[in-house]
Amino acid sequence: MKLRTISASFVHEALECARGYGAPTEPLLAAAGLPPSVQEPVSAEQYGALWLAIARAIDDEFFGLGGRPMRVGSFTLLCHCVLHAGTLEQALQRALRFLGVVLDDPSGNLVTGDGLAQIVLTDRGAARSAFAYRTYWIILHGIACWLVGRRIPVRLVDFRCAEPSRSTDYRLFFGAPVRFDQPVSRLAFDEVFLKLSTIRSERALKQFLRGAPANILVRYRYDAGLVADVRARLHRLSPTAWPGFEEMARQMRLPESTLRHRLHQEGQTYTSVKDEIRRGLAIDWLLHGTRSVSEIASELGFTEPSAFHRAFKKWTSRSPGAYRRGAGRA
Known part of the structure; x- marks a missing residue:
């Protein structure tokens, strides 16, 4: 990213x-x-x-x-x-x-x-x-x-x-x-x-400090762990082609219970990982692309534009159109 x-x-x-x-x-x-x-x-x-x-x-x-x-x-x-x-x-x-x-x-x-x-x-x-x-x-x-x-x-x-x-x-x-x-x-x-539990080690802190303060400006770079692996797999696919949880566990050669538990240890669920990627893509496309809101909704895997509107408002407290208009004024 x-x-x-x-x-x-x-x-x-x-x-x-x-x-x-x-x-x-x-x-x-x-x-x-x-x-x-x-x-x-x-x-x-x-x-x-x-x-x-x-x-x-x-x-x-x-x-x-x-x-x-x-x-x-x-x-x-x-x-x-x-x-x-x-x-x-x-x-x-x-x-x-x-x-x-x-x-x-x-x-x-x-x-x-x-x-x-x-x-x-x-x-x-x-x-x-x-x-x-x-x-x-x-x-x-x-x-x-x-x-x-x-x-x-x-x-x-x-x-x-x-x-x-x-x-x-x-x-x-x-x-x-x-x-x-x-x-x-x-x-x-x-x-x-x-x-949530704090999960970082002394060794991880040394790496973090080498990248600071740039890495805190982006409010956490997904740099390690199982979440990073799941994110990388999802990024290689269009959201419309994302596998379900059971299929993702099979592809990663993990029991579903193990994948669920390890994601939870890192403070995530499969749904929250997908939502964060969708949110990032939606914001990027709204700010820098020419796609219409309906096109963005479809490419993100939403069956109806209204479902995308509800999700985006939950993510940002603004509608996709209002978010794009705010970027234009900026």
Whole structure:
């Protein structure tokens, strides 16, 4: 799967943070393999390299946007802190305490209820920029997805700050309902994910850190395990030709019970793997292709366009047409 691109507006916001500390921007852009003027989207690797270059220049991995600087090396320590937490809930609690100590402000809390898990941020003073909150979510959500070995779909994102001029970029980035001028900043996902086990080892962490922060910008790359094998098999076929669960187990030479159990250990089911691929294809085709919504529904294996509309709205809280129109405005 290709790494997603990052809007040029996020590059400009990152550079603005560096300028605030007197760091010249051209060397930072050059270190990331970017031209002196960025007007087009950049790859996740390029943005990740820019993030690292800025962090080294100002000794702050949080772009200077916290109450205290997040000194270079803090992200690595954070990952070690949560690696053996046991469950995602315990890992998030550790991560929030760690970030609270390092940044001092904002502080985050995990709140559960009504089937949602919410990371709620509290500022001591005035609201921070949308870019600051986005950076916090990227760090926390990216580590969480990696720890449990799967994508954790975001259900909603609220920003305490006013709506920025390029708010559409924020909505497209999260792929979930985004609101500004809210009482608090929060990111929510389904509460059931809190019970997932953390599955990563020290060896896996070393590999993860070599690819950070580019790999957290895409909110988990499917890099290992049985889920990766299933995904690779499905990617080689059109969704209309995907085998049923029993046939997939036969092709993988596994008993159905074993395949089901091992997928569950990695926090997935066969249906959820297929849905995530369909979601990715649907978004890619809506943003970059010329297929009609009906054609996309058919190619994804939906018997009726209405079924695709319902599924897409469940994935993104927007209809396919509304999602495509939002991309056009961006």
